[in-house]
Amino acid sequence: MYSCLRLEILTEDRIGMALDILKEIFAINISVTSTEVFLKKVYIKIDKIDENKKDILIRNIRNLNGVLNIKEIKLMPSEEHERRILAFIDSVEEGIIAINKTGQIEIFNNYCEKIFNYTKEELVGKHITKLLSSDAPIISLIKEGQSYNNLEMKIKTKRGESHYLTTGRAIKDDYGNILGAVASIKDINKVIELANIVSNTDESVFKDVIGNSIEINKIKELIKAISSGNSIVLLRGESGTGKEVFAKSIHLLSKRSDKPFVPVNCAALPEQLLESELFGYEEGSFTGALKGGKKGLFKEAQGGTIFLDEIGELSMVLQAKLLRVLQEGKIRRIGSSEEEDIDVRIITATNKNLEKMIKDGTFREDLYYRLNVIPVYLPPLRSRKEDIPLLVNFFIDKLNKKLGKKIIGFDMKFINKLMEYEWPGNIRELENVVERAMNLCDEKILKCKDLMIDFTNGIIENNKNKSLGVDLFLSDVVELAEKEAILEALKKYNTIRKSAKALGVSHTTLVNKIRKYDIKWK
Template sequence: MKKYSRFQIIAEDKIGITLKILEKIYIENINLISLEVFPNKLYIKIEKIDNDIKLNLIKSIEKLPEIKKIEEIELLNHEENEKRLLAIIDAVDDGILAVDKNYKIELFNRYCESVFHYKKENVEGKDFRKYITSNEKLLNLLKSGKEYTNVKLSSENENGINEYIATGRAIKDDDDNVVGAVCSIRNMKNAIEMANIVSNTKDDAFKEIVGSSKVIEKTKSIVELISKGNSTVLIRGESGTGKELFAKAIHNLSNRSKKPFIVVNCAAFPENLIESELFGYEKGSFTGALNNGKEGLIQKANGGTLFLDEIGEISQMLQVKLLRFLQEGKIRKIGGCDEKLVDVRIICATNRNLEEMIKTNEFREDLYYRLNVIPLIIPPLRERKEDIPQMVQYFISKFNTKLDKNIYSIENEFINELLKYDWPGNIRELKNVIERAMNLCGKDSLSTEYLMWDYEFKNHSFEVNFQGDEIKLKKVVEIAEKSAIIDALKNHNSIRATAKALGVTHTTIINKIKKYNIKWQEKIPL
């Protein structure tokens, strides 16, 4: 490692003094590294020289009539500031990543080391795309200057999958051109814990559960009571009633609130992947497995709560493994031999009739009783219509920000129309209707002219208008088939669950979606 000598020079503020000092350095054949000039003060940094040459240089500079004082120092002014700043950046409880316009990493603090599992000395000066994959947000920031805030991202390397929350800001020159970017990063576990810390009061826990009807207040009271224990909870209710919000409220009001709340949609994962996602696997367990294996979601939820949504969709094999975990509190990774004790509270949810599934041998009775220790029934929206005006105000406030709107009032007729409807899609459908109306609205008030109903929900009966032989039976069947698939997809939110509900294979539904050009994109959690 190269060593340097640094000097502070106090001098009269006269034109040409800097050139005279540089000339002395040149005469001694010394390599100048850097120079800082201030009124009455100069700082120089040179390559390390032996004492004799150093003394000669000092005496030579001291002979200049403008020089008042010269002394050796440990760091230049900017070096001291830079080291202080780097120490602060390394000390903060966030990752700080800075890159230039050529994708080179300029700053990579210790927190980043813990998130991405690389040492800063191995990545600084290198192309970030090699080490931090799947970061389209950062690439777009460097190209277009489009900034982002608190976005969930993931990156995969030989050390595993790294999930984190990131905020990106552009660095611009005087002409507003992007010359680099800086990102603040927090790993997912820490972000979840921080969110839970500020969400464990009663008001915070119920802030997204809008309404004050008698039935919803009673449900909230039950949530408060059951949040104090560790027993398994089975949340029942129609699709769109907000079962996940109640599960999160139970967690946030519990003594586990500072630990992770992990959500798993059992219907969203392919059947051959959900076991490895839940229980994890050892390295080399199967083709495509990560070199270092993978920690399962149950283990990630250790100390906290695991919410298994759509529990009625898991396979018989996984039901057995989940039952064993509930009985013993231990997990074994795929391909592993060792069992690990895990402290997790399980909350499940379903809109399916598990009792009927037990009769048809689709769901294990022993698992059902393990899960249904505390049943929680979420009322449908049609049973709490008095909450609709309050919900509409909540959604308008939310979408004003999202859609950059300024809607502050609602006409009475608009609310009356909402109250007449039975809401088979529940709160999710109401949310969609309000968002749709706000997109169409060009004023500061919502009226019925902007109310557009969902055709499939509004019209429950299947009707085909035809005359004589203009439409063949085959066409009628196709129309009915397409309508049934669209309805099932809306109700079950996954291709796999839709196939089960309609009594056909997963492949059949995929082929029908292609045949009828049904617009559907299944969302699989990262």
């Protein structure tokens, strides 16, 4: 006994062929479940037929005028097509729900089973309100036909909570009548994970690293190679070479990219305040301590990355405390007797000569070897001048909005002048120069007339007629010129921070220079 018989009949192309086949079926009292007719092909599906009737039917159809061949098949074309579609729907990493115009569920794929904790056997054929509330977007679809995109939904059922994004479309006939609706479902956690993957591609991770020079491409390759591990990275390079940008790239390419990235400028805060910021403190541990205490930046970065910039500015006391963190993987809040475990990747940076500082007794040798696991030397701008046009374009795009300008580019003389300069302040100095030029520019193209810098002698000489003396050592000449430049900047900008920005150095560096040269200033 066959539960179902499917026949494929090959025929000549003549009028009435399908009708003659159906007459033979009805002649022996057989009920047809479905028929599919194509040019020179007829498909018949028949329920519950015994072996004897099957033989008679096949013989009678074969004897018809115009029948070329007849054979049994496992699936009708429409069934095969439907099963392929259902297999595809079940294989995609996205939920698919389809309902008819009365709200009965017709498709509920495997992904939906995971999202809602219901099986298709429990829901297919049931009304959609067995799963969703009566105001669910898909129900509005079969009433109003209004599509929706990426709506965030959070529902609670007897089997738990579901949090997802959904997009829906109405199914309509040729006249615009609504026949049903289909909705896609995306688990919100998977969406976030995918967004992280997309945002962490090389192109997006290095979006703020501007340049295609050999030197910068070597650094990118090195960053990609070291990012997957947990070893300490020491970024070394002159001020203004973009150390924080590369630190962020390492974090985004690491397995910790979905956890915090916490940058800390070790030179920006006094020693006591920096200690409490880094390690946290207990309530009442000192005057001004917050109620409830503070967990500190190391704990803020738990599971992620902490970036300690200007590590060479740490006092010997804090160097010792940092060394213990590196050795033990533990911190102790100020005012506490208990140690807490931390899981952070540490990236440090400096523009100091740490080796000389060790000889001078201002930097711990044991800490140096702990930090110097993976040193990355960032090239100064003067060694990759071919990147200057790209950097200038980047700064123009960045600063147009800030300055309310509509500058579209630069002429080649402008760039050639920039290429002649040695850029002691590196990328930060270049950005300052571009910003000054944009402020002075009254056209849409930056030109040499907009440059406000002495490209012959650099920014350090303001009086071309002044002689420094040929019998001075070069180091003395540099110090005299540096002191003069600082005095001029302070006079012009009135604050250390603005002066440091104009000179292309950090606030801390300028403070140290003022002390070094004993510059008397308010």
